[in-house]
Amino acid sequence: MRGPVEHTVPAPRRSAGQLLDAAVRYAEERHWDVLPGAWLVEDAAPLGGGPRAARCSCGDAGCPAPGAHPTGPDWAGEASGSGPAVRRMWLRHPHASVLLPTGRTFDAIDVPEDAGCLALARMERMELPLGPVLGTPSRRMIFFVLPGAAAKAPGLLRRLGWAPSSLDLVVRGDGDWVPAPPTRLGTGGVVQWVRQPTDLNRWLPDTDELISPLAYACGRNR
Structure with missing residues (x-):
C-alpha cells in the first residue's frame, strides 16, 4: 500500500511580496548587489494539529544555515545590483531569502x-x-x-x-x-x-x- 503523499509549502509564503520589495529596494536605493538564497519549507500539518516542521529548501537535513544560504557554487556571479534583474530573480523564486554579498x-x-x-x-x-x-x-x-x-x-x-x-x-x-x-x-x-x-x-x-x-x-x- 502506498503511503500518504507528502505535501509541503514554502514557510515564508505570506512574506513573498516583502522579500521581492526588499531585494529590489536594496539594489535600487542602496546600490547593493543582491542574491536569492535558499528558503524554508514547511511540512504538512501533523495529524491532530500542532506546529509544522520547517526545513531548508536545499534538502539537507543537517543544513547549518536553514533558509539562508546561496543555492549553488556559482552564487557570486549570480548576484546583481540591477533592480530589473533582481526583480526577475525573485519572480522565478518568490520565496528566496535575501542575501547581500x-x-x-x-x-x-x-x-x-x-x-x-x-x-x-x-x-x-x-x-x-x-x-x-x-x-x-x-x-x-x-x-x-x-x-x-x-x-x-x-x-x-x-x-x-x-x-x-x-x-x-x-x-x-x-x-x-x-x-x-x-x-x-x-x-x-x-x-x-x-x-x-x-x-x-x-x-x-x-x-x-x-x-x-x-x-x-x-x-x-x-
Whole structure:
C-alpha cells in the first residue's frame, strides 16, 4: 500500500511580496548587489494539529544555515545590483531569502548580540559614524563597514593587544555574505535592522573607526 503523499509549502509564503520589495529596494536605493538564497519549507500539518516542521529548501537535513544560504557554487556571479534583474530573480523564486554579498560595496563585522549592544551604546556616546547594523535571531549583530575590513582587521586587533582568534568577532569580506531583512533564519525568527539604512548612513565607516569598541566589547563578553 502506498503511503500518504507528502505535501509541503514554502514557510515564508505570506512574506513573498516583502522579500521581492526588499531585494529590489536594496539594489535600487542602496546600490547593493543582491542574491536569492535558499528558503524554508514547511511540512504538512501533523495529524491532530500542532506546529509544522520547517526545513531548508536545499534538502539537507543537517543544513547549518536553514533558509539562508546561496543555492549553488556559482552564487557570486549570480548576484546583481540591477533592480530589473533582481526583480526577475525573485519572480522565478518568490520565496528566496535575501542575501547581500560582502566584499563589494561593504564588508561586515559580526559579533555576539551582547557585545554588539555594548559596543553600539559606546559608539553612540562617542558620536562615531555608523552604517547600517543588522540583528539576527541567532543573537548576532552585524555592523556594515567599508570594503577591506577582512584584510585590515587582524592587524588592527593585534595592535590593540588582542589575538584575533581569542575574540568572537568575524569579519565577512570577499566570498561571503550576510542575510538581510525580511529573511527568516530557521525557526528562530527574521533578520531585522538594528539601525536602518538611511541617507544619513549611506557613507560607511572604516574598520579603523569601529574595531576598538567592538574588540573591547567582545573581550568583556568572553
